[in-house]
Amino acid sequence: MLQNIEVIEVLKGIPFEQILRDLFLYSTKEPWFFTEYSFLLVFGVFVFFYALLFDWNIVRKLYLVAFSLFFYYKSSGPFLALFLTQVTCDYVFAQWIQKSEGFSKKLLVTISILFSLSFLLYFKYANFFIENTNLLLLTHFEFVDLFLPIGISFYTFQSISYLVDVYRGQINASTNFLDYAFYMTFFPHLVAGPIVRASDFLGQVNHPTRPNAFVFKESFVRILLGLIKKLFIADYLAKYVDMVFEQPGFYTGGENLLGVFAYTFQIYFDFSGYSDIAIGLALLVGYRLKENFDNPYNSTNITVFWRKWHISLSSWLRDYVYIPLGGNRKGEFNTYLFLLITMLIGGFWHGASWKFVFWGAAHGLALGFHKLIKNKIPDYWLISGLGWLSTFLFVSFCWIFFRAADFPSALEIINRIAYHSQWQDFAGFWYSRFEISVLLLAVMAIVMIPQKFKQWSIERLYYIPSFFWIFFLLIALQVIIQFKDEVVQPFIYFQF
Amino acid sequence: MKSNKGYLAWAGLCFVAVVSLLFLYSYSSETLMIGGVELKKIGGASIVEEPFLDTLSIDTSAMVEQIPATTDSIPETPKSKLDTTSQDEMFSVAAPVLPDSTMSDSTHHRILLIGDSEAGGMKNVLNDYCRSNGHKLVATVEWYSATSMNFARGDTISKIISRYKPTYIFVLFGLNEVLARDFANRRALARMFQKRIKHVPYSWIGPTNWGQDFVVTDAFRAAADSAAFFSSKTMVLPKGEDGRHPSLNGYRIWMSYIANWVQTSARWKIKMLPPVRSGYPKKYRTIILNAAEYRGY
Numbered sequence: 001m002l003q004n005i006e007v008i009e010v011l012k013g014i015p016f017e018q019i020l021r022d023l024f025l026y027s028t029k030e031p032w033f034f035t036e037y038s039f040l041l042v043f044g045v046f047v048f049f050y051a052l053l054f055d056w057n058i059v060r061k062l063y064l065v066a067f068s069l070f071f072y073y074k075s076s077g078p079f080l081a082l083f084l085t086q087v088t089c090d091y092v093f094a095q096w097i098q099k100s101e102g103f104s105k106k107l108l109v110t111i112s113i114l115f116s117l118s119f120l121l122y123f124k125y126a127n128f129f130i131e132n133t134n135l136l137l138l139t140h141f142e143f144v145d146l147f148l149p150i151g152i153s154f155y156t157f158q159s160i161s162y163l164v165d166v167y168r169g170q171i172n173a174s175t176n177f178l179d180y181a182f183y184m185t186f187f188p189h190l191v192a193g194p195i196v197r198a199s200d201f202l203g204q205v206n207h208p209t210r211p212n213a214f215v216f217k218e219s220f221v222r223i224l225l226g227l228i229k230k231l232f233i234a235d236y237l238a239k240y241v242d243m244v245f246e247q248p249g250f251y252t253g254g255e256n257l258l259g260v261f262a263y264t265f266q267i268y269f270d271f272s273g274y275s276d277i278a279i280g281l282a283l284l285v286g287y288r289l290k291e292n293f294d295n296p297y298n299s300t301n302i303t304v305f306w307r308k309w310h311i312s313l314s315s316w317l318r319d320y321v322y323i324p325l326g327g328n329r330k331g332e333f334n335t336y337l338f339l340l341i342t343m344l345i346g347g348f349w350h351g352a353s354w355k356f357v358f359w360g361a362a363h364g365l366a367l368g369f370h371k372l373i374k375n376k377i378p379d380y381w382l383i384s385g386l387g388w389l390s391t392f393l394f395v396s397f398c399w400i401f402f403r404a405a406d407f408p409s410a411l412e413i414i415n416r417i418a419y420h421s422q423w424q425d426f427a428g429f430w431y432s433r434f435e436i437s438v439l440l441l442a443v444m445a446i447v448m449i450p451q452k453f454k455q456w457s458i459e460r461l462y463y464i465p466s467f468f469w470i471f472f473l474l475i476a477l478q479v480i481i482q483f484k485d486e487v488v489q490p491f492i493y494f495q496f
Numbered sequence: 497m498k499s500n501k502g503y504l505a506w507a508g509l510c511f512v513a514v515v516s517l518l519f520l521y522s523y524s525s526e527t528l529m530i531g532g533v534e535l536k537k538i539g540g541a542s543i544v545e546e547p548f549l550d551t552l553s554i555d556t557s558a559m560v561e562q563i564p565a566t567t568d569s570i571p572e573t574p575k576s577k578l579d580t581t582s583q584d585e586m587f588s589v590a591a592p593v594l595p596d597s598t599m600s601d602s603t604h605h606r607i608l609l610i611g612d613s614e615a616g617g618m619k620n621v622l623n624d625y626c627r628s629n630g631h632k633l634v635a636t637v638e639w640y641s642a643t644s645m646n647f648a649r650g651d652t653i654s655k656i657i658s659r660y661k662p663t664y665i666f667v668l669f670g671l672n673e674v675l676a677r678d679f680a681n682r683r684a685l686a687r688m689f690q691k692r693i694k695h696v697p698y699s700w701i702g703p704t705n706w707g708q709d710f711v712v713t714d715a716f717r718a719a720a721d722s723a724a725f726f727s728s729k730t731m732v733l734p735k736g737e738d739g740r741h742p743s744l745n746g747y748r749i750w751m752s753y754i755a756n757w758v759q760t761s762a763r764w765k766i767k768m769l770p771p772v773r774s775g776y777p778k779k780y781r782t783i784i785l786n787a788a789e790y791r792g793y
Contacts, residue, residue, distance in 0.1 A: 477515070
């Protein structure tokens with residue numbers, strides 16, 4: 001009886017109206033991420049009814065598209081209209097491209113790509129162009145007050161790949177608008193990738209993997225691992241990273257160096273955590289997305305790194321920028337030039353700032369340099385070890401420009417590391433920031449463990465019956481609550 | 497492998513059940529412990545400093561019934577009605593709202609410190625006392641340049657109390673209004689503020705004043721349960737470099753008097769023995785506000 005009264009007291013204290021408002025209305029302060037508990041709750045309800053509708057193909061597709069649009073509305077609010085406009089126009093453009101021939105086909109694909117890019121250019125780069133025009137021409141154009149629609153960089157690249165593939169004849173334009181809308185709006189990849197190719201996904205739309213115990217457990221593992229990577233590891237590292245990058249002058253060289261390493265791991269665990277959740281959610285509803293990361297910090301050279309880091313973007317850049325430019329078919333010098341141009345575009349895609357361009361240029365030059373010397377490097381374990389170390393340090397170095405607020409901040413960090421580092425810094429760091437030290441060592445160890453061993457370990461879990469996985473979910477979420485910061489950091493790649 | 501839609505439905509139920517359970521727990525006043533470790537609640541973590549805006553988004557809905565709507569604005573009091581109050585009224589005692597604790601208890605409290613810049617100076621010293629005595633300082637509110645107007649008129653404090661669910665509150669503000677002479681207004685504001693905290697045991701510490709306090713200490717004492725009010729009016733403390741706040745040593749001396757009073761004479765006594773050491777880990781949340789940017793009403 002007493003317990004019943006207590007439960008009633010708890011229920012009376014719950015502001016149901018507020019909760020419903022939070023669940024169903026868009027809030028600029030709290031856009032929906034996969035890490036929001038309200039999302040996980042609504043997703044659970046969605047999946048339950050999805051199971052009931054699973055065998056009615058059209059109803060199931062409509063239901064999933066509706067949920068995806070609701071998800072985008074909760075993430076971006078009114079920009080849903082812009083997104084729907086782009087989806088509809090691309091669908092129509094693809095039909096026209098398929099039906100036309102010769103010059104008109106080329107013209108149509110050019111117009112459609114420019115149309116897709118125009119939204120991205122306007123929302124993401126307008127102020128960058130205004131700023132640089134003012135700087136160069138001493139004009140006084142005012143900045144435009146713009147809010148970047150979430151996911152625009154990802155879905156723009158996705159629609160470009162679809163239009164180009166139709167143009168090249170690699171795929172047929174979708175004749176079913178619902179199927180195309182399903183592909184474009186599919187919520188797991190909608191706001192921060194992976195960039196899914198139509199050739200990989202459209203074929204799955206009407207033939208989802210039927211639910212079974214293995215799919216259930218695999219998707220749960222991916223979702224839980226992703227949540228832990230993001231909310232436990234990346235967000236914990238973010239606390240230290242933010243401190244150092246905000247005021248690098250306040251910290252010793254050693255602390256700055258460890259701040260750079262912490263960011264190196266933060267961005268990996270943040271984005272790969274997001275990708276894991278996206279892959280897990282997609283798998284749960286019957287669709288398999290391609291892997292986006294493959295233990296990239298294990299790479300022994302920069303070329304391999306880019307085959308393992310943000311695979312969907314790097315392969316997109318390869319297929320739609322590097323190879324169309326000429327790839328390695330137009331001489332040695334041009335190969336290096338095309339690599340540089342490709343990586344400059346990759347850098348610029350990440351943000352409208354010269355620091356991203358610099359980051360891209362550094363990687364482009366490194367890729368060119370590796371291409372130049374790769375045939376002269378002996379295949380020897382010591383050289384591989386040195387290759388791993390130099391790749392890791394180079395990538396970490398480049399992240400400084402990626403994360404720092406601006407160039408002067410980045411240079412200050414480098415200056416602190418180069419001229420104000422002492423061995424005592426590390427001992428001091430160990431004693432004063434014990435938790436971060438342990439976490440850094442742990443994530444380094446995680447990164448170094450071969451993928452095969454990790455996979456083998458995870459597969460042992462699949463022997464546990466499906467019923468008990470609810471406890472895994474409960475334990476994982478409670479562990480995250482125990483350690484996570486009050487303010488969840490948005491996914492780093494949401495801003496791109 | 498055999499396919500079965502039941503797996504999909506079970507997955508959905510897992511998410512709904514687990515997240516609902518965690519939400520329900522977050523609204524429960526009970527705190528579960530496992531092996532001496534407190535199970536935290538959704539949105540109930542954590543450590544470092546919180547951005548100003550986040551404070552404003554704290555959910556207040558749970559407080560709707562507890563805070564009378566009238567406390568959200570100052571009653572329009574005609575000037576003629578502002579009395580010149582006799583000494584008797586100045587020291588009147590507010591009606592007790594919670595049962596007396598007649599002896600110092602050994603409960604481990606969740607403590608909230610609310611105040612102005614002096615709270616900022618006091619927080620680490622208080623944290624040492626709390627940690628040493630088994631309490632948990634859950635959060636501190638440092639509202640720079642704030643007066644009783646800020647604390648009383650807006651619902652920021654109610655939101656914060658609703659959010660952190662303290663079992664004991666320390667109040668420490670008034671330094672920014674020691675030169676005020678409008679006793680009745682200050683008392684009205686202090687009463688308004690007292691209504692916001694009265695459902696939780698509290699100790700209200702008067703401001704240091706460096707000999708310049710005209711009415712503030714008396715007005716606050718009149719609004720608070722008098723036995724829950726600690727006057728710092730006659731205290732002589734070492735000053736800090738700015739000449740306006742106590743030095744670190746000053747805060748320590750001040751806290752030692754407060755702690756002694758809290759466990760021997762206060763209206764709601766709690767264990768507050770001198771700390772066995774200083775510099776405990778600072779695992780409380782600091783909410784920093786600035787009255788120049790955020791009035792709170």
